[in-house]
Amino acid sequence: xxxxxxxxxxxxxxxxxxxxxxxxxxxxxxxxxxxxxxxxxxxxxx
Amino acid sequence: xxxxxxxxxxxxxxxxxxxxxxxxxxxxxxxxxxxxxxxxxxxxxxxxxxxxxxxxxxxxxxxxxxxxxxxxxxxxxxxxxxxxxxxxxxxxxxxxxxxxxxxxxxxxxxxxxxxxxxxxxxxxxxxxxxxxxxxxxxxxxxxxxxxxxxxxxxxxxxxxxxxxxxxxxxxxxxxxxxxxxxxxxxxxxxxxxxxxxxxxxxxxxxxxxxxxxxxxxxxxxxxxxxxxxxxxxxxxxxxxxxxxxxxxxxxxxxxxxxxxxxxxxxxxxxxxxxxxxxxxxxxxxxxxxxxxxxxxxxxxxxxxxxxxxxxxxxxxxxxxxxxxxxxxxxxxxxxxxxxxxxxxxxxxxxxxxxxxxxxxxxxxxxxxxxxxxxxxxxxxxxxxxxxxxxxxxxxxxxxxxxxxxxxxxxxxxxxxxxxxxxxxxxxxxxxxxxxxxxxxxxxxxxxxxxxxxxxxxxxxxxxxxxx
Numbered sequence: 001x002x003x004x005x006x007x008x009x010x011x012x013x014x015x016x017x018x019x020x021x022x023x024x025x026x027x028x029x030x031x032x033x034x035x036x037x038x039x040x041x042x043x044x045x046x
Numbered sequence: 047x048x049x050x051x052x053x054x055x056x057x058x059x060x061x062x063x064x065x066x067x068x069x070x071x072x073x074x075x076x077x078x079x080x081x082x083x084x085x086x087x088x089x090x091x092x093x094x095x096x097x098x099x100x101x102x103x104x105x106x107x108x109x110x111x112x113x114x115x116x117x118x119x120x121x122x123x124x125x126x127x128x129x130x131x132x133x134x135x136x137x138x139x140x141x142x143x144x145x146x147x148x149x150x151x152x153x154x155x156x157x158x159x160x161x162x163x164x165x166x167x168x169x170x171x172x173x174x175x176x177x178x179x180x181x182x183x184x185x186x187x188x189x190x191x192x193x194x195x196x197x198x199x200x201x202x203x204x205x206x207x208x209x210x211x212x213x214x215x216x217x218x219x220x221x222x223x224x225x226x227x228x229x230x231x232x233x234x235x236x237x238x239x240x241x242x243x244x245x246x247x248x249x250x251x252x253x254x255x256x257x258x259x260x261x262x263x264x265x266x267x268x269x270x271x272x273x274x275x276x277x278x279x280x281x282x283x284x285x286x287x288x289x290x291x292x293x294x295x296x297x298x299x300x301x302x303x304x305x306x307x308x309x310x311x312x313x314x315x316x317x318x319x320x321x322x323x324x325x326x327x328x329x330x331x332x333x334x335x336x337x338x339x340x341x342x343x344x345x346x347x348x349x350x351x352x353x354x355x356x357x358x359x360x361x362x363x364x365x366x367x368x369x370x371x372x373x374x375x376x377x378x379x380x381x382x383x384x385x386x387x388x389x390x391x392x393x394x395x396x397x398x399x400x401x402x403x404x405x406x407x408x409x410x411x412x413x414x415x416x417x418x419x420x421x422x423x424x425x426x427x428x429x430x431x432x433x434x435x436x437x438x439x440x441x442x443x444x445x446x447x448x449x450x451x452x453x454x455x456x457x458x459x460x461x462x463x464x465x466x467x468x469x470x471x472x473x474x475x476x477x478x479x480x481x482x483x484x485x486x487x488x489x490x491x492x493x494x495x496x497x498x499x500x501x502x503x504x505x506x507x508x509x510x511x512x513x
Contacts, residue, residue: 004440019398038406
């Protein structure tokens with residue numbers, strides 16, 4: 001297997017591992033599109 | 047020429063002490079003299095700039111000023127679609143990005159009276175934090191030739207620092223406004239996600255891209271932001287929230303601002319010169335009345351990992367044609383990063399989208415409940431030499447890129463406003479940068495603090511010596 005292919009596969013595996021490790025407790029209510037709402041709700045008085 | 051700020055120049059034009067034609071000609075002469083070495087521009091539109099300058103001069107004579115930037119020469123990263131000019135996005139292809147609409151941010155600056163000098167050099171496809179460009183030449187750091195200018199908005203950093211343009215636009219997907227600002231000793235602001243329209247700008251990652259101003263002073267950055275910010279029907283992600291008067295806000299007293307200094311991550315593995323400069327900046331802010339509070343921030347490695355999943359997938363989807371049809375045209379590191387995106391699963395992508403909303407909520411609740419802003423370094427070391435940045439295998443170079451942008455990338459994933467201001471120099475004269483990060487849409491507060499620091503510290507009055 002060429003070095004580039006190994007590098008790409010290793011990076012993809014690293015990314016998948018991060019997601020596996022950090023998203024196990026996401027609730028059903030946590031939607032993919034709620035980021036903009038989080039920002040608007042996190043704004044202060046300014 | 048290199049001593050003008052946007053604010054001072056706009057006032058001088060309003061009061062007829064200098065004409066738009068005079069200042070535009072001076073910029074073009076400076077570009078002609080210095081840019082063959084600096085490589086800040088990909089396209090110089092001398093004819094268009096002079097035509098616009100004459101029109102703005104006629105406006106002045108008629109007493110009809112267009113707006114706060116009347117007659118001010120600016121330049122734009124070469125991923126903004128400006129009708130009549132090519133948009134290479136740093137690639138070999140002259141018309142790489144042909145958007146269906148002009149760049150909203152540039153259109154707003156032009157409507158406010160600005161003059162377009164041309165399009166600025168950048169990392170190919172905006173994919174890399176050092177700013178190099180194989181096709182258009184490596185932009186040279188005006189403070190230290192042979193060293194990187196930071197990227198990916200490298201030409202923007204060089205043009206402003208070298209006085210080729212009064213201000214510029216950059217784009218920031220992982221630090222690409224703030225890194226060149228820090229490396230080149232100027233001010234750069236990544237606004238809140240949704241504060242500034244990305245319409246008419248080549249996308250790299252829809253979820254992480256931001257457009258921001260780059261200028262010599264915080265006041266100038268505030269002025270530019272006030273013009274480009276606000277809802278745009280052409281970009282559905284833009285907020286309907288009103289745009290404050292950022293310039294007027296600069297002179298509001300600071301009060302007892304609560305300054306959060308992270309105990310974890312942001313001060314790890316720094317060059318000692320960076321640590322000392324940032325600690326010194328924090329003492330200056332304390333002297334201005336800020337109350338320093340150590341804070342623990344939720345692990346930034348998580349949001350960076352989440353951002354990498356989004357960035358790789360989206361950039362692969364966006365740039366698939368050049369990457370698959372003409373891969374030989376791309377730099378090896380650019381091609382490698384795009385190829386990763388083909389293999390990220392839809393499951394991982396969606397989980398990353400869900401996670402980042404949670405991470406943004408958690409950071410706001412955990413940190414901005416205790417402090418008003420975070421202060422952290424922008425770059426972990428002074429701008430490295432091109433030899434050092436380019437050494438090793440493609441894989442080693444990609445890892446080096448990740449380390450250089452490790453202090454800026456988390457705030458793209460979180461969507462928070464982050465301002466970089468100059469905070470000193472290395473022993474051999476390379477600039478260093480301080481980031482001031484606020485809660486969502488708190489650009490005014492970050493700018494106010496940055497302005498107060500800038501006035502007290504005085505770094506922005508220095509200019510690169512060898513020009």
